[in-house]
Amino acid sequence: MKKFEEIREQFKLKINNVNNHQSLKELKVEFFGKKGLITGLMSEMKNIEDKKSYGQAINDLKCELMAQYNIVEQEINEVLLNEQLKKDAIDVTLPGRKNKPAKQNILLKTAREIEMIFIEMGYEIAIGPEVETDFYNFEALNLDKNHPARDMQDTFYINEHLLLRTHTSGIQSRTLQANANKDLKIICPGKVYRRDDDDATHSHQFMQIEGLVVINKKQNISASMRELKTTLSIFANKIFAGEDLEVRFRQSFFPFTEPSVEVDITCSRCKGSGCNFCKQTGFIEVLGAGVIHKNVLKIAGYDEDEYVGFAFGIGVERIALLKHNIDDIRHLYINDERFNKQF
């Protein structure tokens, strides 16, 4: 039994000095290994009378020491694990590594958003040439030869009959003519040009999305001022989603629609209370619309008494400027990276 005490003492001494895996392993071999001290006790069994209690004593000792061993092993493992984890330590307060996603110019992005709103409402996209004839750009839209808009001062003419389109309505006249006496529901996006000097609010080039619906009066569907108002209210609320806005329809005049309206929305800067931006009116004009003029349908080859419809024209720049509070239309065309990346 004296030997038992010695082993216990020895174990205590050694285990206190164990501080890594290697010395732990050595300890395990020394005491619990095949040739270890505890196994060595077993070999003396043959000289002992009370084999049962001797065996029990060895087993108790083994359990006792093993328990101590396990605690230490766990401690060492924890230290090691911790050291391993510590190797990956970093400063989590440093900034993240950022991807640089490609950006679409905000004017184009706004145009696509507008297109999607109308596509969801069942519109088809129609396009047409930017270099247009005076017939499709003016005449077919009920602007006679002497209309002020046809002045050389206001329009980029290429020759007597060709010009850079001043609105995308030319697409409407072309599409109407090509599909005379059919029901139509289209939007016409594209670049347009006017002979204006560039400044914060004017641009010689800009983007329009015009829309047009024509439906036979005998159809179950109607395309009246009421549907027009509904359509444009839906549009305004979707494109300016999240803003609490009022949409106002104001009587106006365009040669190609009758009756005509201009659509105003609550001024985004003063929320309707009146400021310099909205000239104290509380409203900002966003687009023009109306019931298609009978002459336009007639010129396109429609039976103007059988069909009725509406049309609207949205200035994409205006929407983009209002939506993002941009103060200068020229930003949209300069493509300064620092500007473009904001959107």
Add this chain to the structure above:
Amino acid sequence: MLISQNELKKHGIDLSIKELEDKLIQLGHEVEGVTSYKNDKLVVGLIVAVQAHENSDHLNVCQVDIGHGEVVQIVCGAPNVEQGQFVIVALVGCILPGDFKIKKSKIRGESSFGMICAISELGLDENLLIKEDSANIYVFSTPQTPGDNALELINLFDNVLDLSLTANRGDCLSYVGIVRDLRGLLDIKKEIGDFDIITDKHASITVVNNDDKTAFLSVMEINNIFVKDSSIKMRIFLAKHGIKSQNNIVDIANYVMLQTGVPVHTYDAKKISGNLEVDTLSHQEEFIGLDEKTYNLQPGNLVVKDTDKTISIACVLGSNETKVTSETVDIILEIGVFDPIKVRKSANILGNKTAASIRGEKNIDQMACFSAYELFISLIRQENNDVIIHDIVLSNELEIHSNLIKLDVNEVFLVLGIKLEISEIKKILDNLHFDLIEENENILTYLVPSWRFDIFNDHDLIEEVVRVYSMENISVQDVLVNFNLKNKIINNKKVNIERDLEQVVLNLGLNQVTTYSLISEDELLMGNGDITKAIKLMMPLSNLRSYYRQSMISSLLDVAKYNFDRQAKQVNIFEIGNIYTLVNKEVIEEYKIAGILGGIKEDFYTNKVTNYDFYDAKGVVEEILDNYKIKYSIIPTSNISKQINPFVHADVVVDNKVIGFIGLKHVNYYKKIKQQVFMFELNLSMIEDKLIRKITYEKVSTNPSVTRDLTFLCPKNQNYLELIEIFHKIKYLDTYQIKDIYIGENIIDGMQAITFSMVFTANEVTLTGVLVDESVEKIIKQAIEKGYEFNKE
């Protein structure tokens, strides 16, 4: 057009400013702004004593009774100040226009409690007033009650609305017109009375109309007039409406124009010789206007002449020689309904839109011309009861248009989407002076009033109905039901391609821009544009934007330069756009995609910084074409371009046609950009039929793929197409990519070692090492046959 709230009140329209704005907007007359001249701190003062200021040679110290028993001391510098005058006093606390606050002050030692005002200090444009209105303080001509509001006494306690009238409503360029509309809306229609024109003498002059588009010219001679400054109320009335006061005669003419909408011109009768005629000029002519400026009149300008000279540009401007001056005693009054188009063109060419021309370029109600004469006569008689008025002389008989329009009541529903009672429709139109001629069940026949030149069909009448009914009263539906058409009929292939392609390229990491389509001649030529086919503007705003571009490269380089100049490290942008040319008078439209990559490319994950190179641009082009599974080759070009370094320039070829290029910007092109910039442009029209993405599933092997690296030793600038051709013939070779290009130690000068990483896959069989080895052997064998060396490592 400017409209005074006080004046509307005189015409029976008594509404608050907010109500006025709302009603006018409802009628379609946009209110662009409101100017208020109202001020409660401007009162009548009686000067009870005047004493010269001790420390000044021009200032006076006045004691002023400002009402309610209060007398204050005011220092005044006006030369005309005198004891006993009733004047306008700005009290302490008054804020005059221009944010000028009146405070208690000391002027050279004397206290001053307010300011005695001249008319020009009350907010009106000084240039529209007479000299006296700025030089002198205003003195009431009759006794007043001190303390009363002074502005009310001179009709300046008023708001003026700035209306933006629509082009079709020329009839509203007058009080008569605006009031008629408002009365219609307010349901207080007033019948139009007969004219009452009493003259004294037969006319001795004749007038001739030589222009077939001019309705008529008419004149009236008036003798024994007395020219002087207008009354204060007239001066203020005109200034509120943006018109300069001249003298009592010209001012009455302008007043009549503002009231009736009819431009009225007055000549000094003694300066007119013989008869008057309206005619178009056949030659150029120098003309001195009554504004004393010289104008060069052009052939085609419409003018009024006497027997030997041009006396006015019709409805735009009278001549200086014949204008009414302080010496004038006889005048000739001229009223005409001229050709509106010629009036507009004269006004435009002269760069001089006058109050008269703005009205004259619209159709003028011929009947209103007689109201204008009637009003002028009554006002001139008030000025001087001794005037002698001659009969009106007309160039020709009047032809008053009378338009009949049928309105089907059901059409109102179809156009507006609301059901209105027939009685309501009738009431609205009646209030707007449309005469119901016939009523047949649902069909109403109306006679259009003489002043409405904008009413042609039933929809025009419906517009009248909704103006009064109010657009706001058409209710918006919650949702649009049953509003989809069944058949899709529009061919939007091009739109689909553009929308799809932009997403493809955005996904490749390039930023999409939009730029101006118009460029300069230089840019067109440098960009290999064909000037003979170019779309050129007749009247560009500047030479920098005079041609429609045929390539987007120069526009993208502008963007690149702008950003590099602002310290951008990299520019990687693309644009999709149309280009136009003119071939045999026919417009040809094509569309292109162009891109630019330049500067530093930063890899955010490895913190490696490299320059953009040719292969970045080529990679984009390849990705685009691969996306649509288009077969192409990219080969060295034989074309010479001023834009591109000839040694870094490739054609993109599809179906044996060059559809675009990839290249490095030539150092002599766009010299201001110092960075290396790689560019590409593809003509999408040429491959439109192939730009359709149809994805069909291809079977994917469940077995792992096998990767092998192979290194070839070959001369620099070798054309790799041969090597790639070999790869394409190898059965299990799925993909390959360049892993490394090595030039340097152990490699002979002029040679390079290229390592490909090759992925082998088999779908049907299990890919064994043997099969892969066989494939690799094939590649090596064929490559050696073509003269490549194979590096066994």
